[in-house]
Amino acid sequence: MVSQFGLLLRRFRQEARLTLEELSAASGVSARAISDMERGASRGPQRRTVQALVEALELDDGQRTALTGAAKAGRPRPTGPIPGSCELPRAVGDFTGRAAQLRLLRRLAGQAGTPAATVATISGTGGIGKSALAVHAAGHLADLFPDGRYFLDLRGMDAAPLHPAMALSRLLKALGVPEKGIPGDEEERAGHYRALMRKRRCLIVLDNVAHESQVRPLLPPDGAAMIIVTSRRTLAGLEGVRQIPLAPLSGEETVDLLRAIVGEERTGPDPAGLTRLARLSGNLPLAVRIVGNRLQSRPGWTPSQLAGRLDDEERRLEALAAGDLAVAAAFALSYQQLSATARLVFRRLALAAAPDFGVPLSAVLGELEPEEAEDALEELVELGLLQSPYVARYRFHDLVTTSETETVARVIRQLAELPER
Numbered sequence: 001m002v003s004q005f006g007l008l009l010r011r012f013r014q015e016a017r018l019t020l021e022e023l024s025a026a027s028g029v030s031a032r033a034i035s036d037m038e039r040g041a042s043r044g045p046q047r048r049t050v051q052a053l054v055e056a057l058e059l060d061d062g063q064r065t066a067l068t069g070a071a072k073a074g075r076p077r078p079t080g081p082i083p084g085s086c087e088l089p090r091a092v093g094d095f096t097g098r099a100a101q102l103r104l105l106r107r108l109a110g111q112a113g114t115p116a117a118t119v120a121t122i123s124g125t126g127g128i129g130k131s132a133l134a135v136h137a138a139g140h141l142a143d144l145f146p147d148g149r150y151f152l153d154l155r156g157m158d159a160a161p162l163h164p165a166m167a168l169s170r171l172l173k174a175l176g177v178p179e180k181g182i183p184g185d186e187e188e189r190a191g192h193y194r195a196l197m198r199k200r201r202c203l204i205v206l207d208n209v210a211h212e213s214q215v216r217p218l219l220p221p222d223g224a225a226m227i228i229v230t231s232r233r234t235l236a237g238l239e240g241v242r243q244i245p246l247a248p249l250s251g252e253e254t255v256d257l258l259r260a261i262v263g264e265e266r267t268g269p270d271p272a273g274l275t276r277l278a279r280l281s282g283n284l285p286l287a288v289r290i291v292g293n294r295l296q297s298r299p300g301w302t303p304s305q306l307a308g309r310l311d312d313e314e315r316r317l318e319a320l321a322a323g324d325l326a327v328a329a330a331f332a333l334s335y336q337q338l339s340a341t342a343r344l345v346f347r348r349l350a351l352a353a354a355p356d357f358g359v360p361l362s363a364v365l366g367e368l369e370p371e372e373a374e375d376a377l378e379e380l381v382e383l384g385l386l387q388s389p390y391v392a393r394y395r396f397h398d399l400v401t402t403s404e405t406e407t408v409a410r411v412i413r414q415l416a417e418l419p420e421r
């Protein structure tokens with residue numbers, strides 16, 4: 001079926017007396033992509049693509065509203081798990097690399113319960129891909145854990161990390177214990193949890209652990225469960241635990257990931273630009289994600305052009321501070337590309353420093369209508385500046401809100417403190 005968006009686009013193009021190729025040249029969107037949209041093969045193109053088309057077609061206000069509205073209606077609504085339920089968040093669709101770690105986790109999962117529960121700790125710096133690996137592994141290992149897979153964010157980077165007693169209560173609830181069956185005393189809760197774990201073959205991801213004492217009560221000594229812990233620290237004080245330190249992706253994997261994000265059509269002709277982008281992003285997945293999303297949202301740009309910009313940005317930031325430049329530069333570059341409304345929302349949210357938020361808070365902070373706030377949030381997600389692990393919930397990457405990685409936090413703070421136009 002041809003979409004409303006496709007019909008409108010074709011009509012406006014014909015009214016402007018442009019061929020596919022001419023519109024492509026004027027907008028920077030490939031002729032094939034335009035043709036796909038007109039035929040309804042892609043129904044809800046990205047905001048930036050629509051923007052480029054609107055400008056190239058020189059649409060008036062009414063036409064612009066009609067086209068952007070049709071594009072929005074065609075974009076799939078996000079679906080996924082509900083926050084607070086210990087359900088796994090959405091996995092990364094274009095997960096790349098980490099084959100050795102996934103093999104190791106599968107081997108460990110196969111051994112769980114012989115004779116004891118298995119605990120693996122994934123550690124590494126912010127943005128290296130610990131959570132992405134843990135969630136992907138949980139999906140990958142579903143067949144081995146018939147009693148379910150659970151996920152809990154221990155908020156180790158927050159000012160007030162989740163207390164173990166609270167974590168136990170959340171897990172017991174997720175494991176099916178009714179509220180009134182959850183003991184008030186922490187020791188008793190832990191006992192109840194260990195008893196349940198002895199009987200069940202389940203996988204639990206404990207994300208963002210602050211330190212050993214936060215997680216120790218959550219590690220069952222026996223049973224057939226597997227626990228995957230992620231932490232910025234190595235948690236060397238935990239005994240009998242398999243350590244999985246994460247390094248950046250290889251240069252080749254980074255290029256693969258960029259290709260997956262942006263698509264072969266645009267990356268194929270410029271392999272040298274991709275290699276440069278990979279190097280500039282430090283092969284750090286978070287920076288790669290932001291750079292890739294930035295490229296994807298700019299249909300007219302080649303990888304080499306973006307690499308030139310990123311290079312300049314890194315040099316500019318080098319004057320400010322050393323370390324974590326790749327991420328800071330990626331953030332700064334994407335920030336500059338935002339619409340005025342999205343910038344405003346980003347800045348106000350950064351200053352408010354809420355751990356996570358939905359449309360209502362963003363609307364209040366940005367003094368916007370809910371629909372405008374939602375558009376701004378989605379734009380921020382599109383560019384990788386916010387994450388949306390659960391439906392209608394948004395959060396900053398931890399790198400933005402903690403002081404541990406000073407450079408990024410500082411750069412974002414500086415961006416946030418710029419005068420509002």
Ligand SMILES: Nc1ncnc2c1ncn2[C@@H]1O[C@H](COP(=O)(O)OP(=O)(O)OP(=O)(O)O)[C@@H](O)[C@H]1O
Binds near residue numbers: 285289
């Ligand atoms: N193997 C991968 N393939 C594709 N994308 C990845 C991969 N690893 C990480 N990413 C992307 O990189 C970003 C950062 O990853 P992630 O959130 O897992 O980092 P982290 O190590 O958990 O950071 P933090 O310590 O701040 O929690 C995410 O946007 C994620 O989608």
Ligand SMILES: [Mg+2]
Binds near residue numbers: 130131132207208230
């Ligand atoms: Mg994480």
